[in-house]
Each structure stands twice: as structure tokens, then as C-alpha cells.
Amino acid sequence: xxxxxxxxxxxxxxxxxxxxxxxxxxxxxxxxxxxxxxxxxxxxxxxxxxxxxxxxxxxxxxxxxxxxxxxxxxxxxxxxxxxxxxxxxxxxxxxxxxxxxxxxxxxxxxxxxxxxxxxxxxxxxxxxxxxxxxxxxxxxxxxxxxxxxxxxxxxxxxxxxxxxxxxxxxxxxxxxxxxxxxxxxxxxxxxxxxxxxxxxxxxxxxxxxxxxxxxxxxxxxxxxxxxxxxxxxxxxxxxxxxxxxxxxxxxxxxxxxxxxxxxxxxxxxxxxxxxxxxxxxxxxxxxxxxxxxxxxxxxxxxxxxxxxxxxxxxxxxxxxxxxxxxxxxxxxxxxxxxxx
Amino acid sequence: xxxxxxxxxxxxxxxxxxxxxxxxxxxxxxxxxxxxxxxxxxxxxxxxxxxxxxxxxxxxxxxxxxxxxxxxxxxxxxxxxxxxxxxxxxxxxxxxxxxxxxxxxxxxxxxxxxxxxxxxxxxxxxxxxxxxxxxxxxxxxxxxxxxxxxxxxxxxxxxxxxxxxxxxxxxxxxxxxxxxxxxxxxxxxxxxxxxxxxxxxxxxxxxxxxxxxxxxxxxxxxxxxxxxxxxxxxxxxxxxxxxxxxxxxxxxxxxxxxxxxxxxxxxxxxxxxxxxxxxxxxxxxxxxxxxxxxxxxxxxxxxxxxxxxxxxxxxxxxxxxxxxxxxxxxxxxxxxxxxx
Numbered sequence: 001x002x003x004x005x006x007x008x009x010x011x012x013x014x015x016x017x018x019x020x021x022x023x024x025x026x027x028x029x030x031x032x033x034x035x036x037x038x039x040x041x042x043x044x045x046x047x048x049x050x051x052x053x054x055x056x057x058x059x060x061x062x063x064x065x066x067x068x069x070x071x072x073x074x075x076x077x078x079x080x081x082x083x084x085x086x087x088x089x090x091x092x093x094x095x096x097x098x099x100x101x102x103x104x105x106x107x108x109x110x111x112x113x114x115x116x117x118x119x120x121x122x123x124x125x126x127x128x129x130x131x132x133x134x135x136x137x138x139x140x141x142x143x144x145x146x147x148x149x150x151x152x153x154x155x156x157x158x159x160x161x162x163x164x165x166x167x168x169x170x171x172x173x174x175x176x177x178x179x180x181x182x183x184x185x186x187x188x189x190x191x192x193x194x195x196x197x198x199x200x201x202x203x204x205x206x207x208x209x210x211x212x213x214x215x216x217x218x219x220x221x222x223x224x225x226x227x228x229x230x231x232x233x234x235x236x237x238x239x240x241x242x243x244x245x246x247x248x249x250x251x252x253x254x255x256x257x258x259x260x261x262x263x264x265x266x267x268x269x270x271x272x273x274x275x276x277x278x279x280x281x282x283x284x285x286x287x288x289x290x291x292x293x294x295x296x297x298x299x300x301x302x303x304x305x306x307x308x309x310x311x312x313x314x315x316x317x318x319x320x321x322x323x324x325x326x327x328x329x330x331x332x333x334x335x336x337x338x339x340x
Numbered sequence: 341x342x343x344x345x346x347x348x349x350x351x352x353x354x355x356x357x358x359x360x361x362x363x364x365x366x367x368x369x370x371x372x373x374x375x376x377x378x379x380x381x382x383x384x385x386x387x388x389x390x391x392x393x394x395x396x397x398x399x400x401x402x403x404x405x406x407x408x409x410x411x412x413x414x415x416x417x418x419x420x421x422x423x424x425x426x427x428x429x430x431x432x433x434x435x436x437x438x439x440x441x442x443x444x445x446x447x448x449x450x451x452x453x454x455x456x457x458x459x460x461x462x463x464x465x466x467x468x469x470x471x472x473x474x475x476x477x478x479x480x481x482x483x484x485x486x487x488x489x490x491x492x493x494x495x496x497x498x499x500x501x502x503x504x505x506x507x508x509x510x511x512x513x514x515x516x517x518x519x520x521x522x523x524x525x526x527x528x529x530x531x532x533x534x535x536x537x538x539x540x541x542x543x544x545x546x547x548x549x550x551x552x553x554x555x556x557x558x559x560x561x562x563x564x565x566x567x568x569x570x571x572x573x574x575x576x577x578x579x580x581x582x583x584x585x586x587x588x589x590x591x592x593x594x595x596x597x598x599x600x601x602x603x604x605x606x607x608x609x610x611x612x613x614x615x616x617x618x619x620x621x622x623x624x625x626x627x628x629x630x631x632x633x634x635x636x637x638x639x640x641x642x643x644x645x646x647x648x649x650x651x652x653x654x655x656x657x658x659x660x661x662x663x664x665x666x667x668x669x670x671x672x673x674x675x676x677x678x679x680x
Contacts, residue, residue: 251666255608262606268595326591 009287009296010235012167012207013116015078016125016224018133019152019161020111023141027153028089028106036090036106043105046139047094052131054096061093069318072309078116080104101128108153109161111136120231122164122224130220149216156213162220165211166231167196171284172241173234174206182234189230190214205276205303210234242288257285261293265336270329275306294339302335349627349636350575352507352547353456355418356465356564358473359492359501360451363481367493368429368446376430376446383445386479387434392471394436401433409658412649418456420444441468448493449501451476460571462504462564470560489556496553502560505551506571507536511624512581513574514546522574529570530554545616545643550574582628597625601633605676610669615646634679642675 021027022042025035044060063071063084071085079102080093091106104112113132115125136142143151150161157163173179186193190213195203210231212223246253260281264270270278283299285291305314306328312319315327361367362382365375384400403411403424411425419442420433431446444452453472455465476482483491490501497503513519526533530553535543550571552563586593600621604610610618623639625631645654646668652659655667 251609255669258606258608259603262602262604263599264602266598266602268598269591329595 009283010169010238011120011231012169012300013118014120014122014125015114015116015163015165015167016122016129017112017114017163017165018129019109019157019163020113020133020136020150021109021143021152022111023143025110028091028108028110029153031089031106033090039110040090040092040105042140043103043111043136044092044094046136047103049139050132050135052135054098054101054128055094055132057097058101059095059097061095063087063091063093069309069312073307073313076307076310077304079114081107081112083107101132103132109157120166120228122166122228126164126220126224157215159216160218160220160223162215162223163211164224164227165209166227168208168210168231168234168238169206169280169283169287170208170234170238171206171280172245173238174203175245176241178237178241179203179208182237186210186230186234189226191227191230204273205280207276207280242284246288253288254285254290257281257288257290261285261291264332266333267329269325270332271325272306272308272328275328275332276303279303294336298335298339302332305331305335349623350509350578351460351571352509352640353458354460354462354465355454355456355503355505355507356462356469357452357454357503357505358469358490359449359497359503360453360473360476360490361449361483361492362451363483365450368431368448368450369493371429371446373430379450380430380432380445382480383443383451383476384432384434386476387443389479390472390475392475394438394441394468395434395472397437398441399435399437401435403427403431403433409649409652413647413653416647416650417644419454421447421452423447441472443472449497460506460568460575462506462568466502466504466560466564497555499556500558500560500563502555502563503551504564504567505549506567508548508550508571508574508578509546509620509623509627510548510574510578511546511620512585513578514543515585516581518577518581519543519548522577526550526570526574529566531567531570544613545620547616547620582624586628593628594625594630597621597628597630601625601631604672606673607669609665610672611665612646612648612668615668615672616643619643634676638675638679642672645671645675 022039025031025039028036031039047055047058061074071080074080074093075082075085077099079095079099081104084091084093084104084107087107089106091104093105094103095101100116102114104114113129115128117125145151149159152158152161170179173182183193191210192213193208193210196207196209210227212227260278264275264278264282279299279302282291282294283296286294286296286299304310308324311324311328311331314331319327362379365371365379368376371379387395387398401414411420414420414433415422415425417439419435419439421444424431424433424444424447427447429446431444433445434443435441440456442454444454453469455468457465485491489499492498492501510519513522523533531550532553533548533550536547536549550567552567600618604615604618604622619639619642622631622634623636626634626636626639644650648664651664651668651671654671659667
């Protein structure tokens with residue numbers, strides 16, 4: 001059984017995203033092609049010339065030069081938004097080599113500065129965001145109002161323009177149905193909780209993203225502290241329920257996670273949905289010390305690779321849905337076998 | 341895909357059993373204790389003095405000196421009948437060290453001489469049975485009628501006193517429902533087909549025993565030839581259906597057997613019934629060349645060891661049903677891990 005204060009198995013990652021716009025251009029949805037291209041070039045130059053260590057060796061991704069699979073892969077890695085992937089606008093993403101930093105240009109706003117960290121590290125992520133933000137601010141004119149703060153295309157982002165979010169793995173709360181209480185409580189605290197794979201999907205693999213609803217009337221630090229505190233409480237509840245379930249019937253608990261591991265490492269045909277649900281059990285098993293053949297980092301990597309686009313990239317060509325389920329099973333077996 | 345003429349994966353074992361009685365004693369159900377003891381001693385001495393190689397190093401099992409688990413274990417290994425295990429009569433079993441030969445004394449008849457071989461080897465089994473039969477016949481007076489042949493307690497055994505049977509693994513015929521046609525056809529040919537685990541149970545693990553109904557009016561050789569021919573035809577049908585199923589959807593086929601292997605080798609709690617059904621899939625997978633981590637002999641051994649009494653013997657003590665499902669899973673994992 002694991003200590004209640006061990007939170008890194010439950011919190012997969014932390015993300016900070018800042019929305020910013022330039023004063024001297026209309027919002028992206030009102031820009032013409034020339035303006036859009038100007039903004040992309042301007043941001044590219046500013047980043048190229050900057051002396052921020054984390055951005056020293058970035059990748060510049062011209063969205064119009066990417067095919068659908070490549071774009072979808074970036075979405076699956078949470079490096080760009082689904083909206084940017086389908087946009088016809090002249091747009092780009094600037095991505096650090098370690099894929100922790102991503103600056104989207106001409107998404108809903110001129111700039112979306114995003115930093116992702118493993119585990120619960122919102123403060124660290126905010127610090128890097130601020131560094132990039134300051135650098136860009138110095139080199140340009142942000143759209144800023146003394147009354148409202150940063151001006152953004154959508155009013156929900158106005159003010160700090162910050163969205164802080166954590167990705168949580170909550171299998172025990174889902175299994176017992178307590179997740180409903182958590183969702184209600186979070187809503188009352190002005191938090192949004194949703195399934196990881198897009199705004200409209202259910203919580204495949206028991207993975208949820210929790211983020212702030214409000215960007216106005218609080219400082220960035222207050223927002224980060226508030227999310228960190230609430231997430232920590234949710235983790236404590238998840239761990240308490242896990243321990244309770246384990247205490248009630250340790251063998252049934254171990255049986256469930258081990259069987260899922262057996263299926264995941266032996267299936268020859270498997271859908272994304274089934275994979276994510278089995279991975280959820282295996283992740284729980286690893287975190288509870290029941291499964292030792294494979295570690296959390298490896299299972300996180302597999303979770304990413306089995307997404308449709310990443311899978312096709314891995315196989316090296318476009319594949320039909322049927323074959324995808326076969327290749328997905330092959331990939332999972334291969335990745336698990338390496339661990340042994 | 342496997343050749344249609346490869347029958348050893350489908351036929352697990354062949355068994356010949358002869359029923360014999362002595363002229364100078366009443367049938368077992370009418371004997372008193374003294375007579376019963378005399379018959380046991382008499383047979384023991386005859387076997388002790390014989391010069392049959394296969395019986396040189398036999399084990400004499402006094403049924404009254406055995407506890408229930410030990411008796412049940414012999415039943416699970418098909419070395420004694422369930423009836424002998426629960427009999428209060430003075431009775432015994434003489435078992436060769438390799439457990440291929442078993443002579444039950446004072447079951448329904450004074451003598452039940454049984455020889456089991458792996459694969460389809462009824463002729464070899466009959467040969468050894470005959471050798472033992474001749475030896476015992478020379479040293480005693482069998483109850484024999486010139487009109488009817490060997491006299492037995494139950495009229496269904498009268499004549500040759502022979503029961504020839506083969507144990508078959510027929511997952512594809514069960515899966516497709518064709519097994520019903522096979523059962524009907526066998527019945528018309530005077531064959532009895534039943535699930536392996538006792539006369540009243542279903543066919544757990546898709547394993548069937550096929551044996552002759554009639555012991556009168558045919559020679560031993562004719563009966564053996566007839567069973568061998570019919571069994572060979574059933575095997576051909578089983579293999580044809582397997583190949584057809586595989587051809588229809590090779591990936592779904594492989595997926596099914598591999599998932600079963602994954603569950604079997606990872607479960608922490610498992611019932612006898614589920615084990616036998618998963619073992620059936622794995623056995624099919626081995627036989628079709630899909631699973632290579634483990635061989636047929638090993639899976640046959642596991643199939644035997646997971647039975648309640650054998651399992652308790654393995655653990656070394658009596659265990660409750662709940663714990664049995666845990667120990668069974670442990671044993672299976674251990675046995676499969678050794679193969680890898």
C-alpha cells in the first residue's frame with residue numbers, strides 16, 4: 001500500500017498556458033493572410049534571438065507545411081490544440097526539443113505559450129512561461145488594458161490569460177463512483193474537470209484534466225496555488241480510496257490489474273479505447289507496487305504512442321482502422337517486451 | 341496452419357480397461373470383508389511374482405489406508421475410478437511407477453486392468469493389458485462362460501470386458517457447434533462420448549472421452565480398430581474446422597488464444613472451470629503453432645495439477661475453496677514461468 005502523500009503516480013503532468021495578443025494586429029480570426037504571416041515571422045525572429053536556455057534548440061513548425069498525420073501527432077502529444085491542427089490560417093508552433101515548451105502562433109490568440117512538466121510542477125511551469133512571456137513582451141507591444149489586464153479573443157481568457165491544468169489518473173474514484181462528488185466540488189470551486197481526450201470525450205483510461213475556469217480577479221500565483229491545493233486533495237482522496245479497495249480484497253484487486261496486464265501484453269488486436277482502459281489498470285498496478293515489470297514512464301510513453309496518428313508515424317505509413325488495431329497490439333507488446 | 345493428419349495435439353490419451361472376475365469368489369458387492377481381503381492379497385502376490393517389465397516396480401495402494409485427498413488425486417489422474425475412491429470395501433490399486441498401468445482390485449469387478457498411453461496408442465495399450473491379463477489368467481480361475489465370454493458384475497461389460505477410450509480436445513468443434521453432429525454420429529456407431537470430468541459433468545475445457553458402448557459380439561482388436569478409426573475421423577474434422585476458422589480471421593483467432601494465455605499466466609485468482617477453459621484456448625494455440633512459450637506436455641501437466649486434490653497435494657495441506665483459487669493461480673504462473 002502506498003503513502004497518501006505520494007502524488008506523482010496520480011498526477012501525470014502539469015501544464016501552464018498563457019494567452020497573449022499583439023496590439024498592432026487584429027485578433028487572428030480577423031487577420032488577412034499577410035498579417036498572419038507577419039505575426040508568425042515576427043514571433044519566430046523574437047524566439048530565435050532570445051537567450052532563454054530552454055528555448056535554445058527549438059523546432060519551428062509551419063502548420064501549412066504539415067500533413068494531417070503529423071499535425072494529429074502534435075495534438076496527441078498535447079503540443080498543439082485540435083483547433084490549430086484544422087485551421088487554414090497561416091499559423092505555426094515553436095516547440096522546444098524536450099517538448100516541454102510549445103508556443104502556438106495564430107491559434108485563437110496571436111500567442112499561446114504553453115509549458116508542460118511531468119508530475120505536479122505548476123510553479124516550475126509558470127516560471128518558464130513567465131520568462132518567455134517577459135522576453136516577448138519586451139520585444140513587442142502586448143494588447144493590455146489597465147482595467148482588464150491582457151486582452152484575449154475569447155472573454156473567458158481575459159485578465160491573466162492563464163490556464164493552469166493538471167492531468168490526473170483517477171481509476172479508484174471512477175471505479176467507486178466517487179468521481180461524481182469530485183466533479184461537483186470542483187465545479188463549485190470554479191474548476192473545470194474533463195476527460196483528457198478533447199472537450200467532448202468521456203474520460204477514457206480514467207484520465208482527467210483539471211483546470212481553472214476564471215482568469216480574472218486573481219493573480220497567476222493565486223491561480224496556480226489554488227489548482228495545486230485542490231489537485232493535491234483529489235490525489236489524497238484517490239489514494240485513500242485505492243488503499244480502502246485494496247484492504248477490502250487485496251487478491252481481487254491484484255487479480256484485476258494483473259489480468260489487465262496479461263491482456264495488454266498478449267492481445268493481437270486492440271482498440272484505442274480498450275488499450276487505454278487496460279493501461280489505466282496497469283498504471284494503477286505499477287503505482288500500487290503490484291506490477292514491477294514495467295514503470296510509470298514507460299506506460300505513459302505507450303499511452304501516447306497508441307493514439308492513431310502517433311501509431312501511424314511509428315509504423316511509418318498510413319494504415320486502415322482494422323490494421324491499426326493489429327499494429328497497436330504489436331507496438332504495445334514490443335514496448336512491454338523491452339521492459340522485461 | 342497444421343496438417344490434417346497431425347492428430348497428437350487433438351488426442352490427449354488412449355486408454356484400455358479390462359474387467360475380470362475370479363470364479364471362486366462372489367462379485368465384490370456380495371463379498372464379506374474376509375473374502376475381499378483375500379482377493380486383494382491374492383492379486384498383490386500374483387503381480388509381485390510376475391515377470392512383466394512394465395510392472396516391475398509397482399506401487400501397491402491399500403485404499404483403506406489412504407485419506408480423501410490422496411484418493412481424489414488418484415481419481416484426478418484417472419488412476420482409480422471415483423467409485424473406488426468412495427468404496428468402503430477392502431480394496432486396492434496396483435499402479436506402475438510411470439502411472440501408465442493401474443490394476444484396481446474390488447471395484448465393481450474383482451479386477452479392472454487399465455493401461456493409459458499419451459496420444460493415439462490403443463493397440464500398444466491393449467498389448468500390455470493382454471500381457472497382464474494372460475499372466476493373471478494363468479495364476480487363477482477367471483469367471484468365464486463359453487457362451488458369453490468374461491462374466492462381469494454389470495451386464496454392459498460382459499463378453500470381452502473391454503472398454504477402449506480416447507480423450508480428445510475439440511475446441512473448434514465446440515466453438516462452431518459441430519460437436520452436436522459428432523455426438524449424434526458417435527451414438528449411432530455405438531460410441532459413448534462424454535465430458536472428461538466424470539459421467540455427469542459437462543465438457544469442461546472442451547475435452548471429451550470417446551469409448552465403446554458394446555463389449556459383446558466383437559473381438560478386442562475389432563473394438564480397438566473401430567474406436568481408432570472413428571477417433572481419427574473426429575480429429576480430421578476438428579483440424580479442418582480449426583483451419584477454416586483460422587482462414588476466416590487469422591488475427592481474431594490468434595488474438596483469442598493469446599489473450600487466454602495472457603490471462604492464464606497473469607491471473608491472481610482463478611477457478612478450476614475458468615482455468616480449464618483458458619487452458620483449452622492455450623492448448624489450441626500451441627497446437628496451431630501460435631503459442632511457443634509453452635508446450636503440450638507442460639499444459640497437460642498443468643491441466644492435471646490444478647484439480648482440487650492435486651492442488652492441495654502440491655500446496656502440502658488442505659485449503660479452503662477461496663484460497664484454492666489463489667493457490668491455483670500461483671501454481672499456474674509458476675509452471676508457465678518455468679517454461680519461459
